[in-house]
Amino acid sequence: MKAYVYGADGPAITNIPKPAPMGTQVLVRVRACALNRADLGMTKGHVHGSRGGVGTVLGMEWAGEVAELGPEVKGVKIGDRIMGSGAAAFAEYTLADHGRLFHAPSNMNFDEAATLPVALATMHNAVVTNGALQAGQSVLIQGASSGVGLMAMQIAKFMGAKLVIGSSTDAMRRGRLQEFGADLAVDSSDPGWVDQVLAATNGEGVDLIVDQVSGKVASQNLAATRVKGCIVNVGRLGGTHADFNFDLHAARRIHYIGVTFRTRTIEEIREIFAEVKKDIWPAVEQRKLQLPIDKAFAFDDIADAFAHMEANRHLGKIVVSL
Structure with missing residues (x-):
């Protein structure tokens, strides 16, 4: 599969093996991903928490469809439209814990859904x-x-x-x-x-x-x-x-x-996602809470997406579609 990987010469689109879900992991067919400031630092080799450096698949926010389920997954099924956060988002497939995702509202396309999980x-x-x-x-x-x-x-x-x-x-x-x-x-x-x-x-x-x-x-x-x-x-x-x-x-x-997500356990992150669903999810579904898309790029142009972020003239999210 294609992925945006930080290598010895910097970030580049690379072919790597498709991951396999284990335990509570879901394999996601990524349809769109959104850029965040931490991603920009990691394209320069910076470490963000436990991630970064040569060999890192970049990205932390995505929307897509459930492709496979680990044996302990609950709450989702194959084919569900979902959005979430976690490591290695800038790829055709990524893994996500079942407690670190949301069901994408039916009134949102994948680009729109990808802007929301981190925020x-x-x-x-x-x-x-x-x-x-x-x-x-x-x-x-x-x-x-x-x-x-x-x-x-x-x-x-x-x-x-x-x-x-x-x-x-x-x-x-x-x-x-x-x-x-x-x-x-x-x-x-x-x-x-x-x-x-x-x-x-x-x-x-x-x-x-x-x-x-x-x-x-x-x-x-x-x-x-x-x-x-x-x-x-x-x-x-x-x-x-x-x-x-x-x-x-x-x-x-x-x-x-x-506060930071870098030192939180998966149990703590699951609780955060559960609190979002409890307190404000109806407002998300009604599109009372949403973010503008400043510009969308094709995955093959992901380097241009990062150049657009580094120019620092955007308002809203920068999205890459797969």
Whole structure:
């Protein structure tokens, strides 16, 4: 089968053996896959959790059909249209644990379905489970113009947030955040953004910040969060090390929570997928929670898809169809 593999000379489409499912694994005939920032790093040889380096089949998000079942699989059957996340997505076939997938809604094509698994799982876990957002509260999404950021704003609004603020350093993207639930858009590269957040919250700060940027905004986030508020650290696009105002953190008694899928067990990931299904799945089926496709590419042009992502001018997901 064809797969996009990182080799000694970089990533390339390569012929490799088709995998066979074991235990709770499902063999998926991939019809579409979506790009994520971590994939871009791995095309340069970076390691993401336990994956990366020479020999790695790239990709982590897909939609397709069940082709074969492992002997312990429950909840799906051969021929089901499904979408999910996991290793080695950029291939004609991939393996997935039966608890790490969703049934693709009948009103979505494969390209559309491929955009959703990572964003739904990541941001339900950040906004609802760890952020404990309640109806009537306020939330700031740092890095709101990314695919997962757009989903975070939609989930927050769906869960009843009274004020949703999104940040982006790009004026064009900032101008479109309202389409995805933002009541206010701020530029996190502007030193005055904290004052804008405070003005919008009667000087108190937001109840919750979901931070995909970190780096230089870390201490600014503390100033923009209310006393006894919460910050959930999801991403570190702005850097993994920076100044942190420990005194302000203590004075505001802020709950600061770090999350990642890289160190989670399969049991923990299954629980995250189950919580998505329990809390927000009807909204997914009704297309109240969805992501725009910025551009779609054929699998043979997957290198062009990554060049498009690296140019960093897109809004929404970049999809590759097989």
